Structure formats: C-alpha cells, structure tokens
Amino acid sequence: MKKTKKIALCGVMCALAFAFSYIEFLIPFDMIGIPGIKPGFANLVIMAALYTLGLPYAAAVSAFRILLSWLIFGNFTSFLYSLAGGVLSLLLMFVLKKYKVFDEVGVSVSGAVVHNAAQLCVSALLTSGAVLYYMPVLLVAGVVFGVINGLLLKPVIKRTEKLFL
C-alpha cells in the first residue's frame, strides 16, 4: 500500500474511532444496571488499523481518539483512564499479534480485558482502592465485548483490505 493511501485510511479510521466513542457517549450502554460498561467499538477500529496498517498507525488512531474525547467531552480524569487503558491494551495486542499467540478473537479479548483492568487500576489509585470491587464485573464485560469485537474483526479486515489495497 502506498504511504498516501495508508495516511488517508488512517484518517478515515481516526474519524470512525471517534464517531464510535461519541455514539457510546450519547447512548448509555449500562445494561441491567451495570454502569461504565461500553462495547468499545472504537477498539474494533484500532484493531483494524493494527492489522491492516501496523502499530504506528494504530497508535495514531488511538491517541487521536483519546485526545479528541478529552478536548470535546472535557473530562480530565476520564482522559487519564483512557490513556492508561489505550496504551496498555494496544501494546499487548501488538505483541500477541506479532508473536501469533492468539487469533483475532484472542487478541480482541486480551485487549478489552487489559483496557478495562488498566482503567480501573488508575481510578483505584485516585480513590484509594474503593472501586476495585468492580474489577470482576469489568473483566467479564471485557470478555463478552472482546469476543463480539473479535468475531467482527475478521470480516472488517477482509473488507478494508479489499477496498483500500
């Protein structure tokens, strides 16, 4: 793929990742009274970037999404959580993909679980551990949405490659 094409695709993905963040902000996904749980479709876009464009572009998409969410929704604590979750999950997904430890589903689940765990650890640091009790709920949510995103990831990669490569 030409570099210009890659940059263009990256731009589209940035917009898409932010759009998903925005939709998840507008529609509260707190099912059965569990707050703070989101399907994380933005992560689906970031994973697609990781698989089709590589780590630097995926990092750019993730960073853009986190920064823009901060600037637009204006919540610094949320920014810290997103940053911790985004950086750790992307690095882990990159390693797992590179050394072929898991397929798309496994990478997606690992990323989602680590993303949630890292966010909660940051908030535990800020609230002297009062929120850690929430960890099991977030881990299970990470597995559920990780599987869904992982299953979606394969066709998404296929179509992205078909359209842009």
Added chain:
Amino acid sequence: MSFKNNHKTVLNKVFLIFICAALISAPACSSAPSLQKYSAAFTDVFDTVTEFTAYCDSQSKFDTVSAELHAELLRLHKLYDIYNEYGGTVNLAYLNRVCGEGPVEVGEEILSLLKEGVSWYRLTNGRMNIFAGSVLSLWHECRENGEGIPTEEELFEASKHVSCESVVIDGKTVHFTDKELKIDAGALAKGHAYHSVSLLLRDLGVTDYLLNLGGNVTAEGNKPDGKWKIGVQDPDGNGLYTTVKASGVSVVTSGDYQRYYEYDGQKYHHIIDLDTLYPAAAYRSVTVICRNSWDADALSTALFLLSVEEGERLLKQYEAEALWIKADGVAVRSEGFSKYE
C-alpha cells in the same frame, strides 16, 4: 371407624386451632405498642454530621423530639462557636474578642466549660489545652483553605499566648490577662453540649436513643434486640476496626481521619500537639468509653496527646476504657475495653 372416634378427631382439631390462636395473639395483646426505629441527621451543627436515632411509638412523636433536639443543638452550637458571633449572645467568639479588655460576665454553661478546661490543663500539664486558640486557629485557617502550613515563626509566636495562668475566673466573670489568648473548646464543647441535650431528652421522655455528634456517640437505654452497636472505623478506611456494644455510656473517637487536609503529599489533621505545634503523630485514632459524656470527649483528645502509660493513669481516675490505634497500626486496649467488644 365409629361415630364417637370421628367426633373426637374433630374436637381435637378445634382444640389445636384454639391453642395456636391463643399462642399467636397472647404476646401481641400483652406487650406495649411496639416501638419503631427513627433517625434524623443534621448537618448544620458543630461543623459535622449529627445523627439522632431513637425508638419511639410514632413518627410524629419522633419529629417533635427531633425538632426540639435540633433547636437545642443549634443554641449550643452558637454558644460554643469560636468563629462567629450572634448579636447579643455571650458566646466563645465574643469572649475571644472582648475578654482581653477586662472582666466579662458569662453564663453558667460557659463558666463550667472554662473551669473544666482549666482543670484539664492542670491535669495534663498543658498538653490538653482549650486556651490554645491562637495556635489552633493558624492550623484551622490552612485546613479551611486546604493548603499551606503555618510557618515556624507564626506557630512559635502564637504558642506564647496559650497559658491557662492568663485566664482569671472570678465568680461569674472571666478575664484574659493576655490579650492574644483565644479559646478553642473543640475538645470539650461536644461533650458539654451533649450534657444539656441529655437533660432535654430526659424531660421529653425519650429513654432509648443514640446520638452521634460527629464521632462523639452517646448511647442511652437499649434497642429492642439489645445494646446499641457502634462501629469504630479502621483508620485506613477499610471498613470497621471493631464494634462496641454500648448502653448508658459515651463512646468517643479522636482520629486523624476525621478532619484533615492534604498539602504537598502530607496529611495534616486537626489535633495539634502543643509541644511540637504540629498535628500529634503517635496514634491514628483513640477511642474512649466512659459513663460521663464530657469526660469521654475530653479523654479521647487528651489520650491522643499523651503516652499510653499517662493515658492509662487518666483512664483509672475516670473509670474509663480506651482503644489506641498507634501510628504503626498496632492496637492497644485498656484492661476492660474488650468487655465492650
């Protein structure tokens, strides 16, 4: 089966039903109208949350009691307020302003508070001192702002004006011979306020209640299912350290987690050691159980400022028990404390 036998079975059944009905209805008829638990919380007195829990026979009775209690607490809050004056009342803020000028006549309640302050000063060689307002106000100001600490010079200068010898009590008049001396009765005010409140509640006919004046709990009477249970917080915030069963006693905790602020990564709490002029560092919390509410209140602060050995001597004198949670997390109990746990 004969008719006779059948007849007997029916009679047996009727008899059984009758017995059951009697057993069920007897306690209901014999006992007094059942008491209900009610509670109220006030946030506008003594700069803390005050909770009042009582067993009453009706909501309206509780509401009347609770309203009278609230009015009395507001009156006492104003009386012992050292920051605001309320036109006309001779309260501590007023005394702090004018007692340096000459003798001022004060009411019975303030007089007894001041005398109590003098005797605690003598008893603890000035460690427990309600006349140290000049030093405490420097810390209070920083705590209110949530930042900064008083400078060494400020503290040292203020510490020259905390001697109880400068307080002259003559009959019903009070005079400070040191114009810079200020009262801060935080260590005694709630215990004294409770004394007035207990008289009011007794007159209103309330015998079973629990009053929590922000860490200063007095339990009178019992709950229908036994003694009142008071949880003592773990200073690190991990739930309860222990629970105390109380009836007819005051349980008071002085803890570094009750009032504090953080500055430069350091926590500064509200109980100041007048030797170092900094927050006392030996304990995380001290819990005192004592029959008399004002002794319990004063003891919890005094013990926070004294060594365990000195504290134990005071406890014997006042027939009180205590639980110290030291700075390193180790707990020390006085001889009889565990019989309340």
Added chain:
Amino acid sequence: MSKPVLRNIILIVSVLAVSALLFIVFYGGRSAGRSFEITVNGRMYGTYALDKDITVDVDGLCTVSVKDGAVSVIDSACSGKDCVHHKPISMSGERIVCLPNGVVIRVTGDGVDAVI
C-alpha cells in the same frame, strides 16, 4: 478443534476464573446490610439507616435515596452520571462510587447503629 480456537477458549476461561475468584474475594460472606455511609473525598459525611425511606442531599453534589431497603443515587452534578445509572445497593460492603464528585456510598452491616 483448531489450535487458535483452543487458545481462545483457554484465555476466556482463565479470565472468567480470575473474575470468579475476585468476585468471591470482594463479595463473599456478605449479609444484608442495615445502614449505609456516605463519604465525600474520603471524609465521613454521614451514616444512615436503610430501613426507612429517606432522601439525602450530599452537599449539592448528588442526591441519595433509600427505597425498600436499598440505596441509590437519583441525581448527581457530575458529567458521566455513572453513579445515577448504578443499580440500588443493599448488601453489606456494596458500594456506589461517583468519581468526579469524590462521593462513596457504602452499605455497612451487622446491625451497626453508628460509625465513628
């Protein structure tokens, strides 16, 4: 079963096992609570009974309501409103946390009447 699928299953099962373990650690051995406490930025704001329906205004930060023995946040001045969306809590040790406001609501159990 292909190798990647087997690995995925191992991953999912182990994460779920860790969740179950944490769940037991955090929620194990709990009884129905009878009171709850509110702290604001780590400072005790108040302890309230759970057996009476009341509404508490927490310093204008949020409004806490008790209904049928369970406590929930019905309004909050924070941006995310996660605390408002949290299900009502009633078990000893359960918590609702509002991070932006620094408000923690925790159910205390074993019939404790006051916490000092």
